[in-house]
Amino acid sequence: MTRHHTLRIAYYALLITLLSACASPTPTPQSFAPFILITQDPNASPTSTPFQPSGGVNTALPTFTQVPSATATSTITLTPPPTLTFTPPPPPTVGSVPPTSPPPSTSSRANYILYSTLDFTGKTITTDQTIRYYNGTGVALSEIVFSVQPNRYGNTFALNSISQDGTALTSYSLSGQRMTVSLPISLQPNTATTFALNFKLNIPQKSADGVFGYDFNQINLVDWYPFIVPYQGGWVLYDPMPWGEHLVYDSSDIELNIKKDSDVVIAAGATPDQNGEWIRYRMYGARTFALSASNEFLVSESTVGNVVIRSYYFNGYKTGGEGILSLGTQAIETFSEQYAPYPHQSLAIVQSDMHDGMEYDGLVFLASDFYGQYTGGSRGNLATIGVHEIAHQWWYGMVGNDHALEPWLDEALATYSERIFYENNYPANISWWWQFRVDYFDPSGYVDTSIYNGGSFRLYTNAVYLNGAHFLDELRERMGHGNFSKFLKEYARRYSHGHATSADFFALMRETVNVDISDLLDKYFSGSY
Numbered sequence: 001m002t003r004h005h006t007l008r009i010a011y012y013a014l015l016i017t018l019l020s021a022c023a024s025p026t027p028t029p030q031s032f033a034p035f036i037l038i039t040q041d042p043n044a045s046p047t048s049t050p051f052q053p054s055g056g057v058n059t060a061l062p063t064f065t066q067v068p069s070a071t072a073t074s075t076i077t078l079t080p081p082p083t084l085t086f087t088p089p090p091p092p093t094v095g096s097v098p099p100t101s102p103p104p105s106t107s108s109r110a111n112y113i114l115y116s117t118l119d120f121t122g123k124t125i126t127t128d129q130t131i132r133y134y135n136g137t138g139v140a141l142s143e144i145v146f147s148v149q150p151n152r153y154g155n156t157f158a159l160n161s162i163s164q165d166g167t168a169l170t171s172y173s174l175s176g177q178r179m180t181v182s183l184p185i186s187l188q189p190n191t192a193t194t195f196a197l198n199f200k201l202n203i204p205q206k207s208a209d210g211v212f213g214y215d216f217n218q219i220n221l222v223d224w225y226p227f228i229v230p231y232q233g234g235w236v237l238y239d240p241m242p243w244g245e246h247l248v249y250d251s252s253d254i255e256l257n258i259k260k261d262s263d264v265v266i267a268a269g270a271t272p273d274q275n276g277e278w279i280r281y282r283m284y285g286a287r288t289f290a291l292s293a294s295n296e297f298l299v300s301e302s303t304v305g306n307v308v309i310r311s312y313y314f315n316g317y318k319t320g321g322e323g324i325l326s327l328g329t330q331a332i333e334t335f336s337e338q339y340a341p342y343p344h345q346s347l348a349i350v351q352s353d354m355h356d357g358m359e360y361d362g363l364v365f366l367a368s369d370f371y372g373q374y375t376g377g378s379r380g381n382l383a384t385i386g387v388h389e390i391a392h393q394w395w396y397g398m399v400g401n402d403h404a405l406e407p408w409l410d411e412a413l414a415t416y417s418e419r420i421f422y423e424n425n426y427p428a429n430i431s432w433w434w435q436f437r438v439d440y441f442d443p444s445g446y447v448d449t450s451i452y453n454g455g456s457f458r459l460y461t462n463a464v465y466l467n468g469a470h471f472l473d474e475l476r477e478r479m480g481h482g483n484f485s486k487f488l489k490e491y492a493r494r495y496s497h498g499h500a501t502s503a504d505f506f507a508l509m510r511e512t513v514n515v516d517i518s519d520l521l522d523k524y525f526s527g528s529y
């Protein structure tokens with residue numbers, strides 16, 4: 001997730017010469033702090049969110065005390081998470097085969113239960129994983145496809161055993177990110193089966209701009225366990241590209257039981273409880289379970305209703321750590337009012353040595369650079385990217401989409417949600433936001449660009465994120481703010497824990513208010529909707 005500096009450097013050089021060259025009649029855009037050049041890692045994959053170099057003016061934010069928990073004023077009723085119907089098997093000792101076929105589950109969502117032992121110093125994690133998979137595809141399945149992202153790294157993933165309903169599986173192939181398991185007997189529609197896996201990760205060193213792996217004081221585990229990919233007329237597991245995201249996830253119920261050294265703090269998208277000698281996390285209706293571990297985390301906490309927001313940061317970054325906690329708390333409040341109740345018990349905002357931000361269910365990573373740049377207020381990369389990643393809890397987490405073929409459905413909505421955030425919390429910053437986040441890049445390109453026809457990181461993000469935000473702004477004007485808000489609420493409700501497509505988006509939009517947007521479609525979309 002590195003920023004494509006070569007492109008960016010060329011871009012800045014061009015911009016600065018332009019700015020210095022022709023002082024245009026229009027008010028000269030805000031001048032930015034000198035760009036900090038960081039040697040580009042040629043193998044790095046580009047940033048998932050376009051952002052600005054440091055600087056930008058700040059408006060004071062209410063200060064936040066690092067008290068155990070400070071409740072926000074407004075009371076937002078949140079639906080308590082359902083109790084897990086899938087009784088977890090008794091904790092196996094790592095390496096032993098867990099008991100066979102747990103009782104049937106009522107939820108059609110896949111259930112993942114993991115028992116993991118994290119060796120923070122040794123940089124390994126060993127796991128017994130159970131997956132109860134319900135075949136809701138409508139067809140008989142003779143094979144099941146798993147995404148195994150750690151297998152994209154050398155010497156990282158070791159599968160020790162895999163079984164189905166208690167019987168060891170022998171015919172499966174693992175190549176790159178794809179594991180294909182051929183079933184001895186096809187799995188009929190509307191029936192369920194249970195897979196049990198035992199695997200070990202030798203956690204690789206994190207690349208300077210990546211998320212997954214270990215750093216000198218932190219281990220980030222993202223897309224770290226095998227998961228069954230969606231089946232939509234075929235198994236959906238795309239090839240990665242140097243930009244954007246390629247993974248598509250079904251919504252599932254996930255329970256992690258973990259053992260770790262006592263001095264290690266874990267950041268995750270759920271509030272833990274004790275399960276015997278294990279620390280247990282449970283997430284319902286999540287796409288994936290990510291975590292970050294460190295023996296140097298400082299933690300500040302706040303609440304919105306019964307949602308707990310925790311900011312995990314490192315020594316020397318307290319201002320940023322508490323600043324993003326305040327902004328994050330406001331974002332949860334705003335988006336819960338504007339879209340739907342926040343879908344999890346808690347949110348973890350985690351500082352990490354990377355170049356931008358990255359969203360997971362109930363957990364977002366933000367670049368240390370942003371914390372270092374932050375001097376308070378609601379402007380700057382920490383604020384804008386932080387709010388962007390939090391908005392992904394709704395657009396990616398709650399409402400799923402095809403990140404490879406239709407990334408605008410989460411990225412344009414997450415980017416435009418920044419504007420909705422400023423409108424509801426810092427309206428004086430709206431025009432600053434347009435300049436700082438969007439128009440500085442002079443975005444163009446079709447919003448319905450996929451990761452495969454993006455052309456470059458810059459062209460891709462300009463089209464999907466930034467031009468996407470312009471499209472949504474014009475759509476809102478055309479629909480009327482009230483209708484637009486009603487539309488987004490119904491979109492969140494109708495596709496909650498499901499998958500939405502561009503066709504779904506426009507069908508519901510027309511259902512909400514039937515206005516002519518043919519000119520907007522011509523201007524912003526290559527496809528017809």
Ligand SMILES: [Zn+2]
Binds near residue numbers: 414
């Ligand atoms: Zn994003």
